[in-house]
Amino acid sequence: MPDTQWPEYVVFQQDKPERVHHYAGGVHAPDAEVALLNARDVFVRRPECISLWVVRRDLIFGATSEEISLDPNWFTQFEVPEGRIEKYAVFQKHGPRGVHEYTGTVEGRSSRDALRAALTVYANQDVTVWWVTPEEAIRRSTSDDIAALFAIAETKFYRDEGQYRTQEALRKIKAMRDKEQSSHGE
Amino acid sequence: MENDLKDALAARLLAMGDDEAILGHRDSEWCGHAPILEEDIAFANIALDEIGHAQVWYALHAELLGEDAASYPDELVYRRSAGAFRHAPLLELPKGDWAFSMLRQYLFDLYESVMLAKLADSQNESIAGAAIRIGREEIYHRRHTQTWVRRLGLGTEESNSRMQTALDALWPHVMELFRPLSGDATLIEVGILPNLGDVQTVWEAAIRPWLTESNLAIPEAIPSNYTRTHHTKHLATLLDDLQEVVRLYPEGSW
Amino acid sequence: MYGATIDLMDDPRDDAEKLAAFEARIAAGEKIEPGDWMPEEYRKQLIRMISQHAHSEVVGMLPEGTYITKAPSLRRKLILLAKVQDEGGHGQYLYHAAETLGATREEMLDLLLTGKAKYSNIFNYPALSWADMGIIGWLVDGAAILNQTMLAKASYGPYSRAMIRICAEENFHMRQGQDIIITLAIGTPEQKAMAQDALNRWWWPTLMMFGPPDTDSPNSTVLIRWGIKTKTNDELRQTFINQMVPELQSLGLEFPDPDLLYDAESGNWITGPIDWDEFWRVIRGDGPMNKERLGARRAAHEDGQWVREALAAYAEKHEMTSAVL
Numbered sequence: 001m002p003d004t005q006w007p008e009y010v011v012f013q014q015d016k017p018e019r020v021h022h023y024a025g026g027v028h029a030p031d032a033e034v035a036l037l038n039a040r041d042v043f044v045r046r047p048e049c050i051s052l053w054v055v056r057r058d059l060i061f062g063a064t065s066e067e068i069s070l071d072p073n074w075f076t077q078f079e080v081p082e083g084r085i086e087k088y089a090v091f092q093k094h095g096p097r098g099v100h101e102y103t104g105t106v107e108g109r110s111s112r113d114a115l116r117a118a119l120t121v122y123a124n125q126d127v128t129v130w131w132v133t134p135e136e137a138i139r140r141s142t143s144d145d146i147a148a149l150f151a152i153a154e155t156k157f158y159r160d161e162g163q164y165r166t167q168e169a170l171r172k173i174k175a176m177r178d179k180e181q182s183s184h185g186e
Numbered sequence: 187m188e189n190d191l192k193d194a195l196a197a198r199l200l201a202m203g204d205d206e207a208i209l210g211h212r213d214s215e216w217c218g219h220a221p222i223l224e225e226d227i228a229f230a231n232i233a234l235d236e237i238g239h240a241q242v243w244y245a246l247h248a249e250l251l252g253e254d255a256a257s258y259p260d261e262l263v264y265r266r267s268a269g270a271f272r273h274a275p276l277l278e279l280p281k282g283d284w285a286f287s288m289l290r291q292y293l294f295d296l297y298e299s300v301m302l303a304k305l306a307d308s309q310n311e312s313i314a315g316a317a318i319r320i321g322r323e324e325i326y327h328r329r330h331t332q333t334w335v336r337r338l339g340l341g342t343e344e345s346n347s348r349m350q351t352a353l354d355a356l357w358p359h360v361m362e363l364f365r366p367l368s369g370d371a372t373l374i375e376v377g378i379l380p381n382l383g384d385v386q387t388v389w390e391a392a393i394r395p396w397l398t399e400s401n402l403a404i405p406e407a408i409p410s411n412y413t414r415t416h417h418t419k420h421l422a423t424l425l426d427d428l429q430e431v432v433r434l435y436p437e438g439s440w
Numbered sequence: 441m442y443g444a445t446i447d448l449m450d451d452p453r454d455d456a457e458k459l460a461a462f463e464a465r466i467a468a469g470e471k472i473e474p475g476d477w478m479p480e481e482y483r484k485q486l487i488r489m490i491s492q493h494a495h496s497e498v499v500g501m502l503p504e505g506t507y508i509t510k511a512p513s514l515r516r517k518l519i520l521l522a523k524v525q526d527e528g529g530h531g532q533y534l535y536h537a538a539e540t541l542g543a544t545r546e547e548m549l550d551l552l553l554t555g556k557a558k559y560s561n562i563f564n565y566p567a568l569s570w571a572d573m574g575i576i577g578w579l580v581d582g583a584a585i586l587n588q589t590m591l592a593k594a595s596y597g598p599y600s601r602a603m604i605r606i607c608a609e610e611n612f613h614m615r616q617g618q619d620i621i622i623t624l625a626i627g628t629p630e631q632k633a634m635a636q637d638a639l640n641r642w643w644w645p646t647l648m649m650f651g652p653p654d655t656d657s658p659n660s661t662v663l664i665r666w667g668i669k670t671k672t673n674d675e676l677r678q679t680f681i682n683q684m685v686p687e688l689q690s691l692g693l694e695f696p697d698p699d700l701l702y703d704a705e706s707g708n709w710i711t712g713p714i715d716w717d718e719f720w721r722v723i724r725g726d727g728p729m730n731k732e733r734l735g736a737r738r739a740a741h742e743d744g745q746w747v748r749e750a751l752a753a754y755a756e757k758h759e760m761t762s763a764v765l
Contacts, residue, residue, distance in 0.1 A: 002546070003546050003549065003550065003741075003745065003748070004546070004748050004749065004752050005222065005544075005545040005546050005549065005748070006222070006748065006751065006752060008536075008539060008545075025532070025533050025536045025602070025605075026536040026539065027224055027532070028222065028223075028224055028545065029224065030337070030751035030752050030754065030755040031751075031754075031755040031758075033333055034333060034337075034751065037228065037329065037330055037333065038224040038227075038228065040326075041224065041227045041228040041231050042224060042227055042529055042532055045227075045231070045522070045525070045526065045529060046609070062474075062475060063475060064473050064474075064475040064476050066475075066476050066477065067475055067476070070453070070477075093473070093597075096469060096470045096471045097471070099601060128471075128473060129473050129475070147322055147325075148322060148325035148326045148329070149326055151322065152235075152322050152323050152326065155238065155319075156234065156238075156522065158515070158518050158519045158522055158612075158616075159522055159526075159609075159612055160612065161611040161612040161615050163612075163615075164612070164615035164616055164618065164619045166615050166618035166619050166622060169619075169622050170618070170622065170687055170690055170691070173622070173625075173626065173690060173691060174690035177690065177692060207514075211509060211517075214508050214509060214517070214521050215508075215509060217501065217505055217508055217521060217524050217525060217528070218501035218502055218505035218524060218528070218736070218740070219505075219736070219739070219740040219743075220740065220744065221740070221743070221744025221745075221747035221748055222744060222747070222748055223498065223528055223531060223532050223535070224532065226501070226525070226528040227525055227528045227529055227532065230521055230522075230524070230525035230528070231525070233521060234518055234521055234522060234525075237514060237517060237518055237521075238518065240514065241514055259514055260513045260514055260515075263514060264512065264513070283743070284743070284744065284747045336754075337750065337751050337754040338747070338750055338751075340754055340757070340758075341749070341750025341751060341753045341754040342746070342749055342750045342753045344746045344749075344750070345746060345747070345749075345750030345753075348746070427509050427510060428509060428510065430510045431507075431510050431511070431512040431570045432512045435628065435630055435631060435634075437628050437630075438512070438627050438628050438630070438631050439623070439627065440512040440513045440516055440623060
């Protein structure tokens with residue numbers, strides 16, 4: 001049997017209440033519950049997280065501004081299915097630095113339809129990448145998870161580089177050795 | 187504190203510390219060898235938490251004996267011989283396959299979370315405070331391990347059969363977690379420690395349906411011959427590894 | 441996702457125009473994102489480089505992993521376990537970055553396990569004592585930090601972002617290594633000897649970590665032109681030597697290099713000749729631990745197969761993946 005590493009989920013992380021969710025990376029998981037737990041283990045080994053969202057990678061539809069600007073037919077050349085209107089979450093990446101951030105929601109009959117709506121609603125010169133995904137596809141941590149899943153990273157003092165005063169120790173040892181050597185020389 | 191009570195509490199804290207230290211050690215053996223990269227990371231988190239819990243209980247044990255809370259835990263872990271350890275033998279068994287390690291972790295996590303919930307009301311304030319702090323981590327452990335037990339139990343024929351084999355091997359050793367130490371009665375009387383029979387009742391009420399719904403048959407309860415004072419041969423091997431560096435350079439500080 | 445819309449695109453430009461625009465973006469310091477047009481060679485080089493880097497993190501868990509159970513205090517055990525766990529996390533971030541280019545983790549792991557993909561040579565050397573944990577943290581992670589600080593500026597957005605996250609976590613790795621070595625160097629004579637022995641064994645292999653000399657580095661030119669790398673192997677190696685020599689000497693440790701000298705004019709420490717024959721030997725699979733490392737990875741992979749299958753089967757049976765759609 002060929003190997004399976006399970007499907008890939010994209011992880012969005014919220015650092016503080018006043019900040020929006022941003023793209024953190026991805027995890028592999030067989031289902032959304034395991035994906036959420038894995039996201040916690042991979043991305044919250046250190047504190048600074050109050051919420052995680054995970055979305056199956058194949059449920060995210062994206063386009064870069066370059067793609068959109070180069071294709072004159074981008075806005076027209078696709079079929080909008082008959083299906084029901086759904087809510088989609090929109091993510092934007094701004095400028096050359098930074099990562100994709102949650103921007104808001106739009107409605108659409110397909111991912112591409114939703115992306116077209118997003119381009120109208122959230123138009124911004126600065127956007128380099130657009131992502132949309134059905135709101136229903138997002139598995140979210142809850143407020144109850146903050147204490148159990150995220151806050152406990154605070155007790156892991158040993159990951160803080162400030163715990164290791166090595167440069168200070170090296171300077172002290174060097175000074176001691178220099179002093180010893182100069183007194184030997186006299 | 188009266189001497190009897192003090193001795194009883196010291197013995198209980200030592201057993202609790204040893205449980206966590208030995209389990210954390212076994213869990214740490216998986217780091218780099220787990221079935222998928224995400225689980226290398228997840229299981230290491232659990233191991234880190236358990237070793238952290240050991241430090242908490244050992245520190246209280248040290249304080250009670252008037253020893254240095256920072257250095258005494260290392261004395262306990264690195265300079266005792268096998269016969270002096272007081273953890274349940276369940277926790278020293280070799281890590282086995284992923285089913286064995288995951289199921290052992292689940293059985294212990296559930297025990298620990300029930301125990302901690304009750305210890306949060308302990309008449310001893312230090313213990314109650316520690317139980318509340320540690321308890322936060324156990325909520326996450328329990329969610330992780332029960333998620334896995336369910337999936338391995340119901341996954342494939344092979345995973346189910348490996349889980350059943352693991353359960354059959356682990357079950358006789360579980361009962362030792364609920365057997366009182368000689369001084370426990372004194373502690374229960376003054377409200378420092380919960381009645382372990384009550385802990386077991388809550389534990390069984392949670393664990394039996396979860397295992398059954400995971401398509402695992404709960405074996406007859408035949409306690410093993412090994413106890414907190416009579417360990418399996420695996421403990422000596424474990425300590426040869428754990429204490430190797432310290433034994434090589436006994437004068438060193440690290 | 442990401443670049444999956446490429447086939448929908450009706451790009452009117454020819455290849456020369458595309459390449460010129462691509463190189464202009466890189467020259468302007470812009471980041472290339474999945475979905476943007478990129479030369480096939482850029483994509484190939486990135487997948488090769490990022491997956492090798494990911495493999496190095498994962499195989500790199502093994503040498504230090506052997507000492508997690510032997511760490512000589514509870515504090516050291518927590519630190520080492522957290523560090524090796526971080527390496528796994530870094531491998532995870534990097535595989536994800538390579539996946540944005542269309543590589544799958546199944547394919548990448550298959551190439552690793554069948555011996556077709558490379559990983560850093562350094563992990564084909566054995567860890568023989570507790571002091572090795574200190575020297576690996578100090579030298580190997582010190583070298584990795586220099587390399588990764590450069591790669592954090594890489595032109596490919598996902599690689600650069602993974603590197604930024606990794607660099608932020610990596611300083612702890614080097615510091616804990618320094619902390620181990622300082623403790624040993626001021627400890628008993630036996631402990632200091634242990635530190636010296638570790639430095640003797642790891643110094644030359646870490647110098648080789650930066651790759652072959654610039655005169656002999658086939659991929660460097662294109663990697664630099666496309667902003668994947670911004671410094672040459674020899675430049676990074678010299679920075680590393682200049683940083684490490686005075687620090688370790690200040691502890692009274694000696695370098696296993698009779699030719700090592702300070703050149704006041706250039707301000708550089710100059711080492712004796714590096715044994716590049718050894719480097720190529722280890723790359724070809726003939727290092728001291730190549731078989732053991734791959735063997736350990738294969739064993740974990742094979743022993744874990746039933747686990748991965750079981751959870752996939754559970755998800756399928758319970759339609760958990762479609763339940764959220």
